[in-house]
Amino acid sequence: MGTHAYDIISHYMPNFPRxxxxxxxxxxxEFMSIDYGDxxxxxxxHYLVTKNLSERRFGLEDPKYWVKRCKELETGKHQIIKLEFYENFDITIGNIRSSCHRSPRxxxxxxxLIHGDMRFMQGRTVLDEKENHVRILDIIYGTELDIALDHIQGSHEExxxxLFPDYFAKYIGAVKAIEYLHRNHEQxxxxRRDHLLIESGTENWRWIDFDYAFGLRSNPYALDLFGLGSILLLLVGQREITQQQFAEQKNAESITPDDMALAMPxxxxxxxxxxxxxxxxLNNICMHFSAQNTVFYSSVREFVSALLTCFNELPVFTSARGRYPEV
Structure with missing residues (x-):
């Protein structure tokens, strides 16, 4: 096998154009310079780069040049490779302010920590010759939660x-997965809604992307809690419900700023x-994430307890309880 890329590629893919x-x-x-064909x-x-990945932001595609879709030439397996990239920014939710940073390590x-735990994406880290932490990830073939919800036909009451009882049970399982991270002192x-995938075939709910960290000394897991709350609001409402959507409703005047989410007004x-x-x-749990609320869940463990109580006591979840005894 030669030392040029084409010599390596052609050994496994003879028809690849030189x-x-x-x-x-x-x-x-220098991840920006790594592109298709490298x-x-x-x-x-050996991993043949086939494309740069992107993610949805406010309805637009946001390129992530440090994340590459690749084909492992030795096996033909398609994988995602995340290269080292650092950024810092500040975030504010209500009166909570925190610095955030991206941490490949x-x-x-x-x-x-989560090797073999299929509630999460799976992968491994390999160091390159400059000791950059290169994460080689298995691809999860599935649908982002918000897209799955948006594709559901019929009224919200239907x-x-x-469907909601099963989704709620799966959501509790996903929250328990985050509790597991917290018990092991990890955030x-x-x-976000697009970081929770419903895997095709298995229907497992799986978390992806763990490289952000934030520095809150009083409660280092508070932003994870607010993220879980935002997903709960999406799940209960089936989609994002905005104040503007009430403009044509008779009770529009009854909506106040206190009824809106603290994290997203x-x-x-x-x-x-x-x-x-x-x-x-169930609505009371949702209201813990509202602008009106002054007493928040102190931990994901407390949040899980509230979710389980709701799930086990409400008649609407009767059928789902038989299918999810662990809940």
């Missing part, structure tokens, strides 16, 4: 009484005002 072959990369520091040589394997620790760091937390059949106990 003009598209790039270079062999052993130092991934071969990342690391950990005794933190994600590497979590990948070791959704709430048929997820970037809990444009999103309704008092979902019972839109859908009166939402049980009080």
């Amino acid at each position: 003009r598209r072959a790039g270079r062999i990369v052993t130092d991934t520091t 071969v990342i040589q690391i950990g005794g394997k 933190k994600e590497s620790r979590i990948l070791d 959704y709430f009484h048929t 997820h760091g970037d809990i 444009f999103r309704l937390a008092n979902i019972q005002k839109r859908y009166p059949y939402i049980p009080d106990s």
Whole structure:
């Protein structure tokens, strides 16, 4: 096998066009320069870069040039490779202010911690020749939670009484997964609707992307809690419910700033005002994430306890309880 990228690629992919072959990369520091046709040589394997990945932000595609989709040439397996990238920013939720930063080493620790736990993405970390932490991740084939919810047909009332009980049980399982991280003194760091995937075939709910960390001394897990709360509001409402959506409703004037979510003031937390059949106990949990609330859950463990109590006491969840005895 030769030392040029094409020589390596053609050994495994004889029909790959020579003009598209790039270079062999052993130092991934300059990730912006690594592109289609390059071969990342690391950990005794060769990974052909096929594209840069992106994620959705406010309806737009946001390129992530440090995240590459690759094909492991030795096996033909498609994988995701995350290269070292650092950024810092500040975040404010209500009166909570925190600095946040991206930490590849933190994600590497979590990948070791959750190895074999299919509630999370799976992967391993390999160091390149400059000791950059390169994370090699298995691809999860599935659908982001908000997209799955958006594809559900029918009224919200139909959704709430048929599909929601199963979704709520799966959500509790996902929250327990975050509790596991916290018990091991790790934050997820970037809990969002598009970081919780419903895997095709298994229907498992799986968390991805663990490289953000934030520095809150009083409660280092508070932002994870607010992220879980935002997903709960989405799940109960089936989609994001905004104050603007009430403009044509008769009870629009009854919506106040206190009914909105603390983390996202444009999103309704008092979902019972839109859908009166939402049980009080479930709506009360949602209201813990509203601007009105002054007493927040102190931990994910406390949040899980409230969710379990609601799930086990409400008649709407009767059928789901038989399918999810662990809940």
